[in-house]
Amino acid sequence: xxxxxxxxxxxxxxxxxxxxxxxxxxxxxxxxxxxxxxxxxxxxxxxxxxxxxxxxxxxxxxxxxxxxxxxxxxxxxxxxxxxxxxxxxxxxxxxxxxxxxxxxxxxxxxxxxxxxxxxx
Numbered sequence: 001x002x003x004x005x006x007x008x009x010x011x012x013x014x015x016x017x018x019x020x021x022x023x024x025x026x027x028x029x030x031x032x033x034x035x036x037x038x039x040x041x042x043x044x045x046x047x048x049x050x051x052x053x054x055x056x057x058x059x060x061x062x063x064x065x066x067x068x069x070x071x072x073x074x075x076x077x078x079x080x081x082x083x084x085x086x087x088x089x090x091x092x093x094x095x096x097x098x099x100x101x102x103x104x105x106x107x108x109x110x111x112x113x114x115x116x117x118x119x120x
């Protein structure tokens with residue numbers, strides 16, 4: 001995580017100001033929004049939420065899913081076992097990133113270069 005700024009709401013200045021001296025902001029999950037996460041990422045900051053205290057595994061899934069959808073980078077929790085399983089289950093649901101559209105063209109071009117090399 002590197003250097004982090006712990007805070008709640010806007011108590012520590014703008015995200016642009018924070019990005020001058022920290023890599024991460026850690027915010028109370030009750031004040032963390034999708035817009036805030038997006039804005040922090042736009043400034044090159046990672047965002048951790050605290051303090052997640054699910055009572056059981058079902059609660060952990062319910063609590064974590066929204067924040068993961070929003071792009072939260074990490075959880076600060078008293079129940080790491082519950083949140084770890086929730087994150088793992090979430091990761092299993094997310095489909096892999098598709099190949100870029102230009103990948104087939106790149107492969108053909110590389111094979112073409114190999115063919116030219118053999119002729120020379």
